[in-house]
Amino acid sequence: MNLVQAGNARAFELLYDRHGSAGFSLAYRMVGNRVTAEDISQEAFLSIWRSRHRYQADRGSVRTWVLGIVHHRAIDALRRNLVHERRRSSAEGIEERHEAPERERTDVEAARREEASHVRSALGQLPDEQSRVIELAYFGGFSHSQIAEMLEMPIGTVKGRMRLGLDKLRKGLKEKVG
Amino acid sequence: MSVERHQMHEEDVGAYLLYALSDVEQQRFEAHLEECAVCQDEVSRLRPAVNALPRAVYPVSPPPSLKASLMAEVARDVCERDEAAGVARRPGAFARARRRLDGVGGAAFGRLRPTVAWVSASLVLLVGAVSGAAGLYAVNDATRDDESSRTVVAQVDKTRLPFGSGSLVVPAGSQEGTVLRVHGMPELESDSVYQVWARRDGEVISQSLFHVGENGDGAAAVTEDLQDVDAVMVTRESAGGAKAPSEKPVLSVKL
Numbered sequence: 001m002n003l004v005q006a007g008n009a010r011a012f013e014l015l016y017d018r019h020g021s022a023g024f025s026l027a028y029r030m031v032g033n034r035v036t037a038e039d040i041s042q043e044a045f046l047s048i049w050r051s052r053h054r055y056q057a058d059r060g061s062v063r064t065w066v067l068g069i070v071h072h073r074a075i076d077a078l079r080r081n082l083v084h085e086r087r088r089s090s091a092e093g094i095e096e097r098h099e100a101p102e103r104e105r106t107d108v109e110a111a112r113r114e115e116a117s118h119v120r121s122a123l124g125q126l127p128d129e130q131s132r133v134i135e136l137a138y139f140g141g142f143s144h145s146q147i148a149e150m151l152e153m154p155i156g157t158v159k160g161r162m163r164l165g166l167d168k169l170r171k172g173l174k175e176k177v178g
Numbered sequence: 179m180s181v182e183r184h185q186m187h188e189e190d191v192g193a194y195l196l197y198a199l200s201d202v203e204q205q206r207f208e209a210h211l212e213e214c215a216v217c218q219d220e221v222s223r224l225r226p227a228v229n230a231l232p233r234a235v236y237p238v239s240p241p242p243s244l245k246a247s248l249m250a251e252v253a254r255d256v257c258e259r260d261e262a263a264g265v266a267r268r269p270g271a272f273a274r275a276r277r278r279l280d281g282v283g284g285a286a287f288g289r290l291r292p293t294v295a296w297v298s299a300s301l302v303l304l305v306g307a308v309s310g311a312a313g314l315y316a317v318n319d320a321t322r323d324d325e326s327s328r329t330v331v332a333q334v335d336k337t338r339l340p341f342g343s344g345s346l347v348v349p350a351g352s353q354e355g356t357v358l359r360v361h362g363m364p365e366l367e368s369d370s371v372y373q374v375w376a377r378r379d380g381e382v383i384s385q386s387l388f389h390v391g392e393n394g395d396g397a398a399a400v401t402e403d404l405q406d407v408d409a410v411m412v413t414r415e416s417a418g419g420a421k422a423p424s425e426k427p428v429l430s431v432k433l
Binding site: 072118 | 189195197199226227228233244251
C-alpha cells in the first residue's frame with residue numbers, strides 16, 4: 001500500500017487484482033446490473049487511486065477501505081437514479097443476485113466463497129425482521145424512512161431492528177471465528 | 179452532554195452505520211458522536227458487523243474491460259503528473275498519443291469506456307508511465323517547454339511531504355507572474371493554509387495562499403515579476419497567512 005500511496009501505478013494494478021472482484025461483486029449485488037456495476041467500480045477505483053493518500057492503516061484493512069468506497073458509490077448511484085423506482089413497490093429487488101456459480105479457479109476465490117458463506121451463515125441466524133432491514137439498508141441503499149414505508153412499520157422500530165440486528169450479527173461472527 | 183440528547187440519538191447508531199439516515203440526520207448524529215463517548219463506543223462495537231456485510235456477497239468476476247479502462251485512466255493521470263512536473267520532455271508521450279488518436283478519429287479521452295484501440299494505446303503508454311513514475315521524485319531540473327517558457331521542478335522536503343511534488347512554469351523574460359502547481363500534498367486542517375513566497379535579494383515576499391484538493395493537487399499564483407527572484411517557496415501557515423515564513427520551506431523552486 002505504501003507504493004500505491006507513492007503513486008506507483010503497478011502497485012495500484014496489484015491492488016485492483018486483489019480487490020477488484022470483491023468491489024465489482026458488491027456493486028453488482030447492490031444495483032443488479034453489470035453495466036452499472038462496471039461504471040460504479042470504475043468510479044470507485046479511480047477515486048481510490050486519486051485519494052490514495054487518505055488511506056490510514058490504523059483505521060482498518062485495505063479491503064475494508066476499498067469496499068467502503070465501492071459501497072458509497074453504489075449508494076450514491078442508487079439514490080440519484082431510477083434504479084430504486086423499479087424496486088420500490090416491493091423489496092424483492094434486493095434479493096441475492098446469483099449468476100451461475102463460477103468455476104473456482106484459485107485458492108483465493110475458494111477462500112472468498114468460504115468467507116461469504118461464513119458471513120451469510122451469521123446473517124442467516126438473525127430473525128427475519130432484523131436481517132430484512134439490514135439488507136434493505138446496506139445492499140438496497142434505502143433510508144430508514146423508506147424502509148419504514150415499505151414494510152409499513154414505525155421508523156423507531158426500523159432503527160431498533162437495525163441496531164439489534166447488527167449487534168446479533170457481531171456476536172454471531174465472533175462465535176464462528178471463536 | 180445531556181442524558182436526553184443521548185437518548186434522542188442512541189437508536190440512530192445502527193441506521194448511521196448502515197448509511198440509512200438522511201443527510202441532515204447524519205450530520206446531527208455525527209455532531210452528537212463527537213461529544214458522546216457512549217455512542218462512540220457503540221459505533222466502534224458494531225462497526226465490524228457492518229464491515230463484514232460486503233463479504234457476504236459471492237464473488238462475480240468483473241469484465242476484463244473494467245481493468246483495461248481503469249488502468250488507462252491511471253496511466254493518463256501518471257503521464258499528466260509527469261508532464262506537469264517536467265519529467266516528460268516536450269511534448270509528452272501521452273499528449274502525442276492523444277493527438278495521434280484524435281487525429282485519426284480515435285475515442286475521446288474523457289470517456290470511461292475506451293475503444294479497443296484507445297485501451298491498447300493507453301496500456302502501451304502505461305508501461306512507460308510506470309517506469310517513469312519511479313524516478314519522478316528524484317528529478318530536479320529545468321526543462322524548456324517551448325520557445326517562450328521553461329518548467330522548473332520543485333525540491334520537496336520528503337521528511338515532511340513524502341508524496342509531494344511541484345513545478346513552476348517560468349515565462350521567458352520573467353516579466354510576468356506565473357502559477358505554481360503541486361501534487362500529492364497532504365490536505366491541511368481548516369486552521370492552516372499553504373503560503374507561497376518569492377525570494378529576491380534575501381527578501382521574502384508573500385505571493386498567495388492555497389489549499390489542495392482531495393487528491394492532493396493544487397495551484398497557486400506567483401504574482402511577483404520573476405526577474406531577479408531566486409526562489410519560490412511554500413510553507414505551512416495559520417489560516418489567513420503569515421507576514422513572514424514560520425518554518426523552513428516544505429517545497430521550493432530554485433530559479
